[in-house]
Amino acid sequence: MAFRDVIRSFIVSDLMGGGAGEPPKDSDLLIEEGIIDSFGIMALLGFLEEKFAIHISGDELLPENFASIESISSLVDRKTELRTEA
Amino acid sequence: MDFSFSEEQAVLRETIIRFALKEINPLVEGDHFAREAWAKCGEMQLMGLPFSEEHGGCGVDFLSTALGIYALGYACRDAGLVHAVVTQILCGLQIRQFGTEEQKKKYLPDLCSGRRIFAQAITEAGSGSDALAMRTQARWEGGAFLLNGSKMFISNGPLADVVIVFAVTNPEARTLGGISCLIVEKEFPGFERCRAMEKMGLKSLQNGELVFEDTPVPAENLLGREGQGAIIFNESMEWERSLLPASHLGTLERIFETCARHARERNAFGQPIGKFQSVAHKIAEMKMNLELGKLILFKSASMKEQKKRAPLEASIGKLFISESLKKACLDAVQIHGGYGYMCEYGIERDLRDSIASTIYSGTSEVQKNIIARLIGL
Structure with missing residues (x-):
C-alpha cells in the first residue's frame, strides 16, 4: 500500500470515527475542513513515527506539513529517503 | 527491561533529597513565595537539569530530570515552590526545542540559574x-x-x-x-x-x-x-504531563511513608492501628498506586528521552498519579484523625495542594477525553 493510502486509512479509522463519511481525497484540506484538530495531530504524529520508523523534529511540526494527505505523504517520503541515504 | 536506577540517577536523587531537607525546607515557612529558596534551587541548578552546559544547565537526560523532580516532590515541603521550578523548566524546554540559537543564548542561562523567572x-x-x-x-x-x-x-x-x-x-x-x-x-x-x-x-x-x-x-x-x-502546545503538554506528575509521585511516596510509620506507631484498642484492615487497606492502596505510578511515569519519560511521542502515556500518567495523590491525601487525613486535620502536621496542606493536580495541565476529565481520542474512539 502506498504511503498516502496507509495515511488515509489511519485518518478514516482513527480520526474520522471509523469511516462513516467519505474518505478524504489526497488534496482535501484536512485542517481547514476540520478533519484533523489538535488532538488528531498528536495521534497522527505518533502513528507516522511508529509506522514509518521516522522522527519528525520540531522544525517540521508545521501546519502546512499536515495540510493534506498529499503534504503528509511528501513529508514521510522525504523522511524515509533521508533514512535510506543515511 | 531494566527497572533500576543507574548509579548517577541514584546519586542525583539522594543529592536532591538531602538538599531539599537541609537547604530548602527551613526557608519555606508560611504561604509566601520563598525568594531565598528559589535562589538556592537556582544555585543547585535544579531549573537547569535538562539543559546543556553550554546554556548553563546540567545536561542530564529527560528521565533523570523526571527523577530529580520526583526527589524534589518527595523531600520539599513546599509543593508551590516545586511547581514554580517545574514551570521554569517547561518554559526552557519550549525554548530549547523551538527557539533560535539567539533565543537559547539569550534566555536559557538566566532560566537555568533562576536569575529570571519564566x-x-x-x-x-x-x-x-x-x-x-x-x-x-x-x-x-x-x-x-x-x-x-x-x-x-x-x-x-x-x-x-x-x-x-x-x-x-x-x-x-x-x-x-x-x-x-x-x-x-x-x-x-x-x-x-x-x-x-x-x-x-x-x-x-x-x-x-x-x-x-x-x-x-x-x-x-x-x-x-x-x-x-498549537503544535508547540501539544509538545509542551507531553513534557508537562511527565514532569508535574513526577513531583506528585514524590509527594505520594512521602505521604505513604508518613502513613505507614504512623500506622505502626499509633496504638488503639491495644494494638497498632495498622493492624486494623480499614487502615491497612488504605495504606496498601497508596503503595500499589505509587508502584504503578512509577511504571507509567518512567515509561513516558523514557519515551520522551528517546524522542518518541508519548501523549497517551503522559495523559494516563497525569490522570492516574494526580488522582492517586488526591485519594492518598484524603486517606492520610483520615488515618491521622484529629492530627491530620490540624495545620501544624502539614497533612491538610498536602490535601489542599493535591486537589489542584487534578485540574491544571488538563483536568482529569480532559485526560480521559485525550486517552479516548488517542485510542481511536
Whole structure:
C-alpha cells in the first residue's frame, strides 16, 4: 500500500470515527475542513513515527506539513529517503 | 527491561533529597513565595537539569530530570515552590526545542540559574480546558506583533520576568495554523502583571492575570514559526504531563511513608492501628498506586528521552498519579484523625495542594477525553 493510502486509512479509522463519511481525497484540506484538530495531530504524529520508523523534529511540526494527505505523504517520503541515504 | 536506577540517577536523587531537607525546607515557612529558596534551587541548578552546559544547565537526560523532580516532590515541603521550578523548566524546554540559537543564548542561562523567572501563558478567563479557543491576539503592525488580550491563573505570572505567550496571529485559520508563541519580557510596554490570586492550596505558587495592551513584540521574539503555536502546545503538554506528575509521585511516596510509620506507631484498642484492615487497606492502596505510578511515569519519560511521542502515556500518567495523590491525601487525613486535620502536621496542606493536580495541565476529565481520542474512539 502506498504511503498516502496507509495515511488515509489511519485518518478514516482513527480520526474520522471509523469511516462513516467519505474518505478524504489526497488534496482535501484536512485542517481547514476540520478533519484533523489538535488532538488528531498528536495521534497522527505518533502513528507516522511508529509506522514509518521516522522522527519528525520540531522544525517540521508545521501546519502546512499536515495540510493534506498529499503534504503528509511528501513529508514521510522525504523522511524515509533521508533514512535510506543515511 | 531494566527497572533500576543507574548509579548517577541514584546519586542525583539522594543529592536532591538531602538538599531539599537541609537547604530548602527551613526557608519555606508560611504561604509566601520563598525568594531565598528559589535562589538556592537556582544555585543547585535544579531549573537547569535538562539543559546543556553550554546554556548553563546540567545536561542530564529527560528521565533523570523526571527523577530529580520526583526527589524534589518527595523531600520539599513546599509543593508551590516545586511547581514554580517545574514551570521554569517547561518554559526552557519550549525554548530549547523551538527557539533560535539567539533565543537559547539569550534566555536559557538566566532560566537555568533562576536569575529570571519564566512563565507560560495559555489559559484565559473564557478558555480553560478548551485552551486553544483563546482570544488574545497578536497582529503584525509596524514591524512588530502588537499583542492584545489577557491570560488567567498563570503560574509564576505575577513574578515573571519572561513569559511565553500563546496568541492568535491568524484569526482566519483554524487553531492548528492560527496560533503563535511570543516571548514577552516584563519591560515591554503595555504588559501588566496583576497581583497573585488567593487559592485553596499551592499558596506559595504565584498565580495571576497577565494583561497585554498593544504590547509590541519584535519579530525575533517569535518562538518557533508563525502558526506553530498549537503544535508547540501539544509538545509542551507531553513534557508537562511527565514532569508535574513526577513531583506528585514524590509527594505520594512521602505521604505513604508518613502513613505507614504512623500506622505502626499509633496504638488503639491495644494494638497498632495498622493492624486494623480499614487502615491497612488504605495504606496498601497508596503503595500499589505509587508502584504503578512509577511504571507509567518512567515509561513516558523514557519515551520522551528517546524522542518518541508519548501523549497517551503522559495523559494516563497525569490522570492516574494526580488522582492517586488526591485519594492518598484524603486517606492520610483520615488515618491521622484529629492530627491530620490540624495545620501544624502539614497533612491538610498536602490535601489542599493535591486537589489542584487534578485540574491544571488538563483536568482529569480532559485526560480521559485525550486517552479516548488517542485510542481511536
